[in-house]
Amino acid sequence: MAEQEGAMDAAGTQGTTPGNGEDTAPMANVVTQYVKDYSFENPNSPAIYQTQSAPAVDVQFNIAASQVGDEVHEVVLRIEVKADMDGKTAFLVDLSYAGVFALRNIPAEHLQPFLLGEAPRLLFPFARRILADAVRDGGFPPLMLEPIDFSGLYYQQQMQAAQSGDALPGEVDGTVGNA
Secondary structure, rough: OOEEEEOOOOOOEEEOOOOOOOOOOOOOEEEEEEEEEEEEEEEOOHHHHHHHOOOOOEEEEEEEEEEEEEEEEEEEEEEEEEEOOOOEEEEEEEEEEEEEEEEEEEOOHHHHHHHHHHHHHHHHHHHHHHHHHHHOOOOOOOOOOOOOOHHHHHHHHHHHHHHHHHOOEEEEEEEEEOO
């Protein structure tokens, strides 16, 4: 029975395995994640703490990916936050949070959507916590960013590039919004 074409899986169904025993299934692993660059500025302290108005918050982000080894890629999620109160800067945060991803057997047409859409989705909760803590540690209420649809933004920028005849984006930029 072991000499049959397919091997039995755990459910007892017969599947097929590659003849040479090679693993051809797509695989993506987060090797590590880390703060690549980080700054918090509170340029108008302590006077800014006397202001009673709510801050207007502007959040900008950029995603970049680069190959750092054979089947290994670095994805950097950069988030810039600027908050103004009564025409003065309350705080500025600039965070570049990166992850190294080991990718194997990913079809070429799926590589860039993964790196610029799915990978930042995996990194975002960790970057969001760092931003919230930085703002809180700066003396302001924590900044809790809403989840971002990075894949949707990637495909939206791809469609815009295709319609205008531009080259397809190698990075994703966006604005989360003003509060």
